[in-house]
Amino acid sequence: MYKLSAAVAALATLTQVSLVSAHGGVLSYNIAGTTYNGFVAYDSPTGQSTIQREWDSYDPIQDPTDSYMSCNEDGANLGSGQEYATVAAGSQIIAYWNNPWPHTIGPVMVYMADCSGDCTDATTSDLEW
Structure with missing residues (x-):
């Protein structure tokens, strides 16, 4: 079994490919x-509890090699509101x-990753997508 944070798992990763942009989410x-x-x-991220990673920006990522490709602007940590799903x-x-x-x-690309724990300290650079 894996413990996944769907947006640490970046579910709701907002991306732009070529000249196509999108936003919206799960x-x-x-x-x-x-x-x-x-x-x-x-809605304000304050008070939200979710298995999904918060994203900080609606701005599209235009460079597919950009480190922000996961979690758009490296989505903020929800702290105690960050949940995970087994x-x-x-x-x-x-x-x-x-x-x-x-x-x-569109498109919107969505990823899941094993965060090896409760996901509150997971960073996108440490995950395997």
């Missing part, structure tokens, strides 16, 4: 029948996105 997750909150970008191999993961999607173009 509002919640269902992992093996358990529901977890996503990060709600339009995901067994083969578990079904469902992500519930903004509906309707706020843009006609």
Whole structure:
């Protein structure tokens, strides 16, 4: 089993590829029948508890080699609000996105990573994507 923070896992990594940009995000997750909150970008991060990493900016990342490609501007740590999900191999993961999607173009890339613990001290440079 792995303990994953869906956005340490960068679920909600906002990216730009070529001249295509997007923002929006996963509002919640269902992992093996358990529901977890996503990060709600339009609300203050204060008081949010989520398995997703907060992102600091809607600005698109235009360079695919930029270290900010994960968690856009290296998403802030939610501290005590940072949660994680334990995901067994083969578990079904469902992500519930903004509906309707706020843009006609994309993409948004979403990653998961093993944060080897409770994820509160995980940094994107230490994770294997």
